[in-house]
Amino acid sequence: MLRSVFLKTLYDQRKAILGWGLGLSSLAYLTLLFYPSVQRAGEFYDQMLRSFPPEALAFLGNIRSFATMDGYMTGSLLSYLPLVLAIYAIGAAVGLITGEIESGTMDVLLAHPIPRWQVVLEKYSALFAALAAICLIFGLSMLAGGLTIGSDVPPGKWLLAGLHLLPLTLFYGTVAFALACAIRGRTAAVSTATALAVGGYILNGLAPLSERLQPLEKWTVYYWYIAGRPLGDGIIPEHIAILLGGSLLFLLVGLVAFGRRDIVP
Amino acid sequence: MTTPVIQTEGLTKYYGRSRGIIEVSLQVEQGEIFGFLGPNGAGKTTTIRLLLDLIRPTRGHVRLLGLNPQRDGVAVRQRVGYLPGELALYPDLTGQQVLEYAARLRKNVSQDEIARLAARLEADLRRPIRTLSHGNRQKIGIIMAMMHRPELLILDEPTTGLDPLVQQVLYELLEEVRREGRTVFFSSHILPEVERLCDRVGILREGRLVAVETVSGLKGVAVRRIDLVLDGPVDPQPFRAVPGVREVTAAGSTLHIAVQGSMDPLIKAAAQHTVLNIVTYEPNLEEAFLAFYRGDGR
Numbered sequence: 001m002l003r004s005v006f007l008k009t010l011y012d013q014r015k016a017i018l019g020w021g022l023g024l025s026s027l028a029y030l031t032l033l034f035y036p037s038v039q040r041a042g043e044f045y046d047q048m049l050r051s052f053p054p055e056a057l058a059f060l061g062n063i064r065s066f067a068t069m070d071g072y073m074t075g076s077l078l079s080y081l082p083l084v085l086a087i088y089a090i091g092a093a094v095g096l097i098t099g100e101i102e103s104g105t106m107d108v109l110l111a112h113p114i115p116r117w118q119v120v121l122e123k124y125s126a127l128f129a130a131l132a133a134i135c136l137i138f139g140l141s142m143l144a145g146g147l148t149i150g151s152d153v154p155p156g157k158w159l160l161a162g163l164h165l166l167p168l169t170l171f172y173g174t175v176a177f178a179l180a181c182a183i184r185g186r187t188a189a190v191s192t193a194t195a196l197a198v199g200g201y202i203l204n205g206l207a208p209l210s211e212r213l214q215p216l217e218k219w220t221v222y223y224w225y226i227a228g229r230p231l232g233d234g235i236i237p238e239h240i241a242i243l244l245g246g247s248l249l250f251l252l253v254g255l256v257a258f259g260r261r262d263i264v265p
Numbered sequence: 266m267t268t269p270v271i272q273t274e275g276l277t278k279y280y281g282r283s284r285g286i287i288e289v290s291l292q293v294e295q296g297e298i299f300g301f302l303g304p305n306g307a308g309k310t311t312t313i314r315l316l317l318d319l320i321r322p323t324r325g326h327v328r329l330l331g332l333n334p335q336r337d338g339v340a341v342r343q344r345v346g347y348l349p350g351e352l353a354l355y356p357d358l359t360g361q362q363v364l365e366y367a368a369r370l371r372k373n374v375s376q377d378e379i380a381r382l383a384a385r386l387e388a389d390l391r392r393p394i395r396t397l398s399h400g401n402r403q404k405i406g407i408i409m410a411m412m413h414r415p416e417l418l419i420l421d422e423p424t425t426g427l428d429p430l431v432q433q434v435l436y437e438l439l440e441e442v443r444r445e446g447r448t449v450f451f452s453s454h455i456l457p458e459v460e461r462l463c464d465r466v467g468i469l470r471e472g473r474l475v476a477v478e479t480v481s482g483l484k485g486v487a488v489r490r491i492d493l494v495l496d497g498p499v500d501p502q503p504f505r506a507v508p509g510v511r512e513v514t515a516a517g518s519t520l521h522i523a524v525q526g527s528m529d530p531l532i533k534a535a536a537q538h539t540v541l542n543i544v545t546y547e548p549n550l551e552e553a554f555l556a557f558y559r560g561d562g563r
Binding site: 265 | 314353
C-alpha cells in the first residue's frame with residue numbers, strides 16, 4: 001500500500017472510508033426498513049406533507065409524496081445527506097494538504113524526486129476514490145435494504161442513487177482542497193467550503209419564500225444535486241457535468257497554486 | 266574548473282515583511298564538507314529550504330549540481346539527499362515502511378544500502394515511528410537522506426538529539442561521503458563537529474552571509490590570547506597602539522593581550538623589553554565565530 005502517494009493516501013483513509021461508509025449505510029438500511037409502513041399510511045403522511053410551509057418542503061427536496069420511494073428517500077435522507085458527507089469531504093481534503101504541511105511530512109515528501117503537481121493529483125485522486133467508495137457502499141446498502149423490503153426499484157437505480165451523492169460532495173471537497181493548496185492554514189479552506197455547502201442548502205430552502213431569492217435558487221450547487229432524482233424521474237446529466245466541471249476547475253486552481261506557493265509548516 | 270555543487274547569487278527571501286535571508290551568495294565545491302553556521306534565527310533553515318525549492322526566493326538565484334531546483338526539481342532531487350531540521354515522519358508507519366515508501370518515490374535505492382546504513386546507525390526499523398525517541402527517529406531520517414547515495418547531502422542540524430556514539434558514526438559516514446568525492450552541506454551550531462568535519466564554513470548573521478572561510482582561516486582571524494611575562498612592570502599604553510592588538514591589561518609585570526591576525530608586530534614591540542616568558546593559548550574557533558556573530562569580525 002506504500003507504492004505511491006495515491007495508494008499511501010488511500011491507505012491512510014481506510015478507517016474513514018469504512019466508518020463513513022458503514023455509518024451512512026446503516027442509516028440508509030434502517031430508513032428503508034420503515035418504508036413499507038410509511039407507504040401503507042401514505043395518505044396520512046401526505047396530508048402532513050401538504051400542511052408543511054413551502055420552505056420546509058424545500059429543505060426536504062420539494063417532494064410531493066412520502067408514498068413513493070423517491071419521495072420517501074429524498075425527504076428522509078437524500079436531501080440533507082450531501083451536507084453530512086461534506087463534513088468528511090472537506091475535512092479529508094484539507095487534511096491531505098494542510099495536515100501534511102503542518103505536521104512537517106510534506107517537507108520530506110517534496111524533497112523526493114516527485115513534482116508538486118503529481119503530489120496534488122495523486123492526493124486528489126485518492127480523495128476522489130475514497131468519496132466514491134463511500135458512495136458505493138451507501139448505494140450497496142440501499143440495494144440490500146431494497147431487497148429486504150421487497151422493493152421493485154431495480155438494483156442499478158440504488159447504486160446510481162448512491163453515486164449521485166458524489167458530484168456534489170466532491171465539489172465541496174474540491175473547493176476545500178484547492179484552497180488548502182493555495183492558502184496557508186486551515187481556516188480559509190474549511191470555512192469557505194462549509195459556507196458554500198450550508199449556504200447553498202439554506203438558500204435553496206429559503207428561495208421559495210421571497211421573489212428576490214427565487215432566481216438564485218437555480219444558481220446554488222445544491223440545486224444541481226437536488227433537482228436530479230435517481231430514484232424518481234432520473235438524474236440530470238447536465239447538472240452532473242456542471243458539478244464535475246466545477247470540481248475540475250477548482251482542481252486546476254489548486255494545482256497551479258500549489259506549484260507556486262512556499263511550503264511553510 | 267568543475268561546476269559548483271551549490272551556487273547561490275544574491276539569494277534573498279522575505280516572508281511578508283519579515284527578513285529571511287538577504288543577498289546570500291555562496292559556492293560549495295564538489296567533494297567538500299561545508300559547514301553552515303549561525304545563531305538561531307540567522308536564516309540557516311531558510312537558506313536550506315530555498316536550496317530544496319520548498320520555498321521560493323524573493324530575489325536571486327540558486328543552482329544545485331548546475332541545475333535550477335525550481336525548473337529541474339525532479340532531476341535535482343534525484344541526486345540530492347535532505348534531512349530537515351525538524352524531521353517529521355508518518356507516525357503510524359514503521360521505520361521500514363517509511364523507507365520503503367521513500368525508496369518507491371526515488372526508484373534508485375538499493376536495499377543493501379538501507380541495511381548497511383541501518384546496521385551502522387543501529388537503527389530499529391521494525392517499530393512504529395511514534396514509539397521512537399527523537400534520536401532514533403533522526404536515524405531513520407539520516408538513512409532516508411543517504412540511502413540513494415546522493416551526490417549532495419543537505420543536512421539541517423543533523424546531530425541534534427543523537428547520542429554521542431551515533432554522532433561519531435554519522436561523522437564517519439559523512440567523511441566517507443567526502444572520500445567518495447560527494448559533497449555535504451550541513452548547518453550546525455556545535456563547534457567541535459564543525460572543526461572536525463568541515464573544510465570550509467559559511468557564517469550567517471541576521472540573514473546575511475558575513476564570512477566564508479576555511480576552518481584554519483577562521484582560526485587565523487580568531488582573537489588569540491597571549492601573556493607576556495616581563496622583568497618588571499611596563500606601561501601597557503604603547504602596546505595598545507600595536508596593529509592587531511585588541512585589548513591589553515597589565516597585572517604586575519605580566520601583560521594579558523588579545524591579538525587578532527599576525528603576531529609579528531606584537532612580538533617586535535615586545536622585543537624592546539626583556540621578555541621572561543610568553544604564554545599563548547590555542548585559538549578558539551568559538552571566539553572567531555562569536556566575533557562574527559557580534560559583528561566585529563574582519
